[in-house]
Amino acid sequence: MSYSLYLCRFADGQPAPMDESAIREVLGPVTVGGLPPTGLPDSWDLDTEDGGGSEVYGDALGLTFNRFSPGQILDHVAALVRRTGAAVLPLDCPVILTSEADRRHLPESLRAEAIVVALEALTGQAIQLVITPRPEPRQRPLLPRFPYHPSPVATGSVTTSDAPCACCGQERGWVYTGPVHAADAPDSGICPYCIAFGKAAERYDATFIDGIEGDVPQNVAETLLKRTPGFLARQTPNWLTHCGDGAEFLGLAGAKELEKYPDAVDHLRQRWPDDRFDDFLASLDKDDQPTAYLFRCRVCATHLAHADFA
Ligand SMILES: [Zn+2]
Numbered sequence: 001m002s003y004s005l006y007l008c009r010f011a012d013g014q015p016a017p018m019d020e021s022a023i024r025e026v027l028g029p030v031t032v033g034g035l036p037p038t039g040l041p042d043s044w045d046l047d048t049e050d051g052g053g054s055e056v057y058g059d060a061l062g063l064t065f066n067r068f069s070p071g072q073i074l075d076h077v078a079a080l081v082r083r084t085g086a087a088v089l090p091l092d093c094p095v096i097l098t099s100e101a102d103r104r105h106l107p108e109s110l111r112a113e114a115i116v117v118a119l120e121a122l123t124g125q126a127i128q129l130v131i132t133p134r135p136e137p138r139q140r141p142l143l144p145r146f147p148y149h150p151s152p153v154a155t156g157s158v159t160t161s162d163a164p165c166a167c168c169g170q171e172r173g174w175v176y177t178g179p180v181h182a183a184d185a186p187d188s189g190i191c192p193y194c195i196a197f198g199k200a201a202e203r204y205d206a207t208f209i210d211g212i213e214g215d216v217p218q219n220v221a222e223t224l225l226k227r228t229p230g231f232l233a234r235q236t237p238n239w240l241t242h243c244g245d246g247a248e249f250l251g252l253a254g255a256k257e258l259e260k261y262p263d264a265v266d267h268l269r270q271r272w273p274d275d276r277f278d279d280f281l282a283s284l285d286k287d288d289q290p291t292a293y294l295f296r297c298r299v300c301a302t303h304l305a306h307a308d309f310a
């Protein structure tokens, strides 16, 4: 891997000369064949003890380090920056300054993005950290579609994982974190694909949902129990249904979230007609107990809720 960077000292937006004797003292010892007694050549090569190298060209108004190798070459670049107060302009990276006060001296287009590394902290390694491309975040495959649990990542039932699936052994990039109801199944480490495709249910005779409230056709019940990610709750809630179909689970909700869904509050109230309901409703908390579980009918779009009733 090779890089290129440019050193330049700026004053009021214009390049200003660096101290040439500093250039000679810092780069001379690692210049192949040494520097001439006076002046700087048009270009020259650097060679460091760790086997690194770089082409250098330019003059006191700006030096380009071309095709340099990381390591000691950058230590020399850093030393030169500390001596001259130059800014480091790596290719395709923000400008590195050694003092916030230098920002206003940069050409305007470079000012906003420039980063400051304190003079004493400006080492070769510090430059290296700025110019090393960060690894791209891993691209994860699309999740299978769960008709009754459309956003299992948002609800917390599926999360990222780089471990192989406990069921299929493949690294899918995702893992199911909800409940597994089975006599003999791993309680964690199953990928969402093994749930969606029914593989985990079949292999472990498992369900991921405890029960279903109301009557739904057999195929809906099968999909809900065996191919739908469940969710963790204090009391194992039954999956809500409406209009003869399973409802889709939208996530946890507290009193505040439920304000947006008066239909869900009505639904909750109908199921527990208790005169303490309003107090109970006010106590619901998305992040604490008791919590409500928000659903939406897939047919008529009515919101429904279940809650942990003490
Ligand atoms: Zn799997």
Ligand SMILES: [Zn+2]
Pocket (backbone or CB within 6 Å): 242, 243, 297, 298, 299, 300, 301, 302
């Ligand atoms: Zn409905």
